[in-house]
Amino acid sequence: MSRIIKACELFDIRLLEIKYNDSDPDPYSPPSFQAYTRPGKQVPEVAPSTDNTVNQEKGSQPESLSTVRFLITGMTCSACVSTLSHALTSVPGAFRTNVSLPLSRATVIYNPTTTSTDDLIFAIEGAGYDAEVLGQHNHGSAAQNLKLVRREEELQALKGAFNGAAKWATVITVIEWTRKVFVTTQLRSALDPTLCLLILAVGCYVQLSHARWIHQNAWASCFSRQRVRLPSLSMDTLLSLSLLLSIFLSFFNIALHGLSDVQTRTYFSSASFLAVVISGGRYLDVTLRRQGAAGLARLFRLQHEVELETVMMEGRLQDCDNRPDDGSEVILTPIPTNLLAPLDTYHIFPQSLIPCDSYVVRGASLVDEASMTGESLPCRKAVGDFLMSGTRNLSTELVAVVLKDQAESSLERLVESVEAATEVKYGPAQKGASSDDKPGRAIEDVITEYFVAVILVLTSIGFILTFVRSADSLPITDRLNLASERAMAILASACPCAMGLATPSAVMAGIDAAYACGVLLPGGADAFSKLSRLSHIVMDKTGTLTEGKLQISDESFAEPFRADFRRRELCYSLLSAAERDVSQTHPVARAVFQWCVKQLRAASLLEGSRSLMTEPGAASVRNVSSVTGKGVYAEVHGQANVWYTVHVGSERFLSENGIAIAAAPTDRLRNVTGTTEAHFAIDGKYAGSFTLQDSIRRGASSVVESLKSLGLELTMLTGDAESEANRVSSQLQIPVLAAKSLPHEKKDLVVSLQSQRSSPTKNGARNVVAMLGDGLNDAPAQAAADVGILFSLSPLSSRPSDAPSSLAVGTCAADVIIMTPDLAALPKLITIATKTMAQARWNMCWAVLYNAVALALALGASELMGFGTVDASTAGTMMAFSSITVLGMSLDLRRRLQ
Secondary structure, eight states, rough: OHHHHOOOOOOOOOOOOOOOOOOOOTTOOOOOOOOOOOTTTTOOOOOOOGOOOOOOSSSSSOSSSSEEEEEEEEESSHHHHHHHHHHHHTTTTTTEEEEEETEEEEEEEEHHHTTTTHHHHHHHHHHHHHHHESGGGGOOHHHHHHHHTTTTTHHHHHHHHHHHHHHHHHHHHHHHHHHTTTTSSSTHHHHHHHHHHHHHHHHHHHHHHHHHHHHHHGGGGGGGOOOOOOOOOHOOOOOHHHHHHHHHHHHHHHHHHSSSSSTTTOOOHHHHHHHHHHHHHHHHHHHHHHHHTTHHHHHHHHHHHHHHOEEEEEEEEEEESSOGGGGGOEEEEEGGGGGGTOOOEEEETTOOBBBBBBEEEEEEEEEHHHHHHHOOOEEEETHHHHHHTOOEOOOOHHHHHHHSSGSSSSSHHHHHHHHHEEEEEESSSHSSGGGGGGHHHHHHHHHHHHHHHHHHHHHHHHHHHHHSSSSSSOOOOHHHHHHHHHHHHHHHHOOOOHHHHHHHHHHHHHHHHHHHTTTEEHHHHHHHHHHHHHOEEEEEEIIIBOOOEEEEEEEOOTTTTTOHHHHHHHHHHHHHHHHGGTTTHHHHHHHHHHHHHHHHHHHHHHHHOOOOOOTTTTOOOOEEEEEEEEEEEEEEEOOOEEEEEEEEEEHHHHHHTTOOOOOOHHHHTOOTTEEEEEEETTTEEEEEEEEEEOOOTTTTHHHHHHHHHHHHTEEEESSSSSHHHHHHHHHOOEEESSSSSOHHHHHHHHHHHHHHBBOGGGOOOOOOOEEEEEGGGGHHHHHHHHEEEOOOOOOOOTTTOOOOHHHHHHHOOEEEEEEOOOHHHHHHHHHHHHHHHHHHHHHHHHHHHHHHHHHHHHIIIITTSSSOOOOOOHHHHHHHHHHHHHHHHHHHHHHHHO
């Protein structure tokens, strides 16, 4: 065992699209605004209209809720997760509980008017675990999370317990050998009582010191807050009972026969070696789980490195009459990255990490985005391009403006989503789910919940049968010893943790492999289960099947903007500021923002004497409102302390706000395929339009063929005109489910597909439908689908987290987020999900079979087969290797998936 542990140490792994060309009238969508929440701020909630409603989760929730996150000590497997979750959800006022086994964490959404944090801690301690409330905003720091994933303290404690138990167990063995050597000598009468007392003292010391953690885990719940109660049953309960039975039986025999009597049978050696096996097995167990969470460790290490960075922030002198590019004095001040605020301008040096979501205002460089998107090749970033936090600048210095502070950045949202993927959710949202949605979890919960109780019953039966079947000629004390030895073996051989780790260990391997491909799974194990049973995928067009990287091919200004360069420059400044907050996730807004920033930068380089008041796109805005599928309204602070009203969006959006549109620009390119038009107005007067072009995504055809080869049915659902939908459909051979669809219509179509029966190859069950899209207008359909798949390079940074329950309930309708620009990640993900769930089922079958065989041998089958009696130490070894084999198979899955 010691060599195995050293080997493990040697190889340890350190571990919303807005569509603007919808000019067709729609009588079902009255004009209205959906309030847009700016980073770090809240707006009063209003009742959204039918077409703008974004269902943020598949279920409903009370409004006055609070969220608290606990660090839990003592969880070892999903049996512990189930026990803890049932204890928390039984607390009055607890709405939902999310428990993460890899992070040893529980997140509880509760009603503060009916329960308190102390009540929740009391319930956790009553279930047999220790809890402490995490720090500010319910978030552990990156260093704390990294420490949890590495499990260094737990490994050191287990290593110390193993080394100490092994050392003293060897001492007991040497003393017992000494007793046997001197049994027939004259020294026996003098040495034997002393040696027996020494064995007794060492055996008790091992239990009180190096095996104390086993007994504490087993019986801590009995004495929670000075209240005596029944213990919560777990694997530690079985092991502690086996150890205590051996100690009590030894004292019983000593009291009956005396210390120096040859007939006295003691089990101090057996109990000590069982403690060695248990500690060593748990050490290997934790080591393998740590290796299984290597992806989490890399992510937390990156987050920790970003938190520790310092950058140079620009601070200009008050005189703004000269351009920075022409010699005006710029002050560079070192500042910690966590102090950067939106609209701060800072410098990013080569080989440094990008700390916040930003956009480039000066310079061009290669940026490595592999940590965020899984894309191995670096991307070239220039003026107007977006930078995600957590990526690394490679070649030359960049000057950027902060869009989101560090707490709202893509990296923080990425960490939250990966953490959410490790959580098991319990609460009302699961009660309404159909039985088809979670068969594996229900079976697992039942097995782990009743396993320990069944083992205790089998132990009693084995004890009674052995005692009754013992030879009548044997003394009753010998029969009692034989029966107790049988009971100790049965208790030590059973391992509910193997079954409790069967599914979580496989899912963690799948999550790690998916993250390596640039895919996040906020839906966790449920998303994997549904993806493995998928029968139908509904795909959005713009930004999904097409590139979504819209380029402005033409611009048209109305008078007086057309003839006056200063007025056009004012338009660029106002439009870039109005689109700034939504540009990271809206393809059209992104294109308009980048175009305006580039035009402003080009103008500043051409005019040497005049300076912009602010960096391009960094003007102050207020009263920002976004209407999904239509456009954006904002008030922008311009020169001379004047506030301008800006409308940018579709022709219908401007018309609904009483803005007349010139006829010529709208007719000029109406019949050109693959184009989109965005119109804009300043102070209620039409100012012009942009023409944007898109193309079918590279590799989309091969991805469609790959999905079809997996036996999936594909359909396309878009809000674009029928002509554009038919063009893409004919090129990719995907039937069109519907065109010109508004968000609520997309949702209804997905629901109708779910009610249909799948093909005979899927056993005729109801369709398991996934909705793949890249914008807010797809969110209602994603929320209604069995699996919502969001395809976006930076989908997380726009998700406000100020809502009281957003930590656990989530603010995104997607179960899966594809961060890589390669659509081929989708068939890879489905393959990963299929293999992951197959491995989870095999792990469970293996764990059940292994435990059944181990129990049969401990119950006496080994004697019938001629192998002799299984003692407690041998049974403990079988128990230890039960969970180790399950974790080993999951690590092999992780290797195969990568």
